[in-house]
Structures are given as structure tokens and as C-alpha cells.
Amino acid sequence: MIKDDIFLRELERGDLSTINAWRADRSLVSLLGGNFRYVGREIDDKWFDGYLGSRVNNVRLAVCLKSSRELIGVTYLLGIDWLNRSAEFSIQIGAESARGRGFGEAAARSTLAHAFVDLNLHRIALNVLEGNARAISLYEKLGFRAEGLHRQAVFKDGRYLNVVCMALLSTEFSEPSSPPDGA
Template sequence: MSNDMIFLREIERGDLPTINAWRADKALVGLLGGAFRYVGAEVDSKWFDTYLCSRAGNVRLAVCLASTKEVVGVTYLLGIDWVNRCAEFSIQIGSQPAWGRGIGEAATRLTLEHAFDDLNLRRISLTVLASNTRAIALYEKVGFRTEGLLREAVFKGGKYVDVIPMAILATDVS
């Protein structure tokens, strides 16, 4: 899956140092729903091994620049439910020089294309911090719709913050 700017491929063990560096960036993790925690290389290696054993229900993709093949982010389709044909989406553009260049939008669109056209999924959901206005604007631009508000659902930066659930259906994509 690719466009002129990026391509997606399955993550590889060699990507782990890059992904781990992003996990160690407290400011970057602060934009995401999960809690910051220190993650060692051995833990990442075991996490990758677990992923390899759970590929039937999870897709983990590296976002690579077409020009250099550098990994600048990841997108995930997690908890794939093959009966209901749904999954949870997440994205992280970890390389700050890649921010603001349309890479997140391109990666999101390519991942959705893979989900709907290749995997035959019909519903992709996500959750986003209510304060992450850039991410919300991106998700709305590609067709995700807000499905409510989870008040004070996540503990971030010493306080509880709101989370917005969003989803897109295959029929929403034109």
C-alpha cells in the first residue's frame, strides 16, 4: 500500500528501536490515550513476539517515506472481530520532522483502504483525547464521526481528561 509520499508495510523486529524511542518521548505519548511508561528493549522484543502470535486479530504497519524508506510512524488495526467485521484504529507519527506534511492523513487513508478493501472490514473505531484537536480534525477529514464523549476517562498529566470515541463505516468512504 503506497502513495507518492509514503508506503505501509508490516512492522519488523528491526523497527523496534525506533518505536521504542517514540515510546520514551513523554511529550509524544502525552498526545495519545495510553499512559506513559518506560519500556525496555527486552519488553519490546516480547511485545513483538506476542504480536507475531496474534496476527490473525491484529495488523501493525510501519509508515515509511517513499523517498528514503525511513520509518516515521505506525498505524494499527487491533482487536479485529471477523464476525462483526470491525477493528480499532490507532496511529502515531513519531518522527517530528514528518509532522504537518500530510503523512498522518495519507497513512490513515491507506490503512482504511487496507481495512475495507483487503480485509473486508466494515467498521473502524478509535478513541482520541478531546484536547488533541489536530488528530480530531484529521479523523473528521477522512470521514470518522464522533460517537459521544467519555468524560474524564483517561488519567494524563496528573489529571483525568475526556476522550472522544469516533468511528467510520466502509459506506462512509467515497
């Protein structure tokens, strides 16, 4: 099973060069809500320092292959609101060789299990480009429901794109039998 082939761990400073290379991949960035930008090492270091200072409200996880310990992606739970028990979810499988193989679904399920079971969150929301049918299909498979549409909310590749807002409640989530650990 694919979920047995990966594990999650907290992001580390040593991961930044790999993540930066993914950010420089225009075809990958075109699928994400963020815009393409050139990002230097000093900016990455400051970004990581900012994360370390805000860990109480943010979880940034590396998705790694058990066999090689290779970093293949990241998942995030951001802006955790402890009073309302909610957060924003995002995922990126950056390693091209790992895309389309089920690692994204396994990593998402494990991250959501962490959110709902370990952190006791109740609602996880996300935003996805309307044209990213593959991602929307995955989110629906995980139980996310569309809640709305931000019309022409993102400017990418010279045009404005719509963004679909989706969310999943803890009562709607089917937990995997055993989430991957930091093996």
C-alpha cells in the first residue's frame, strides 16, 4: 500500500534547497494558487525562521519515501485557530517522479488524521484553482466539499483564474487505519 511507502516529519532547514527548486518549476507552480516568483536562499532562510517562530499556529510537514528518506513533497496546516478548531490545508508533491502515484492522497490522509485526531481540529479548509481538476478530484475523494467560488481571484500566466473554496469537517473524515509515522 502506498501509505506504507511514505512517512511525515516536520520540515527542516535542510529541506529548503529542494523546496526552492520546486518553486522554480513553472509547470508545478502553475497548478498552485500562489504566483511564480524567484526566491533566493536568504528569503527561504527568513521564511523558515518565521515558521519556527509561529509553530504554535502552523504545522509544516515533509512527505518522505521510507525506502530512501527522499523528500518528495510537503503538506501544511496553516493559520490554526485553536478557539474555532480550524486550519487551512495545502499539499504539494514536488518531486516529478512521485506525482500521480498515490503519494499525495496518502500524505493528505495522514496530515488530516494528524489534524483531527492528534490536534483535535474540527474544520480544515483549502483553496484550489478551479481548473485543477486532478486536485479537486483528490479533495472530493478525501471528503472535502465545495463551499464557494472566488471569481477571478488569482492572476497567473497573464489571466485571472477562479478559486474554489472547499472544507472538510472532522465528522466527515474517514481516518486511515494507521497513519505513517516518522519511521
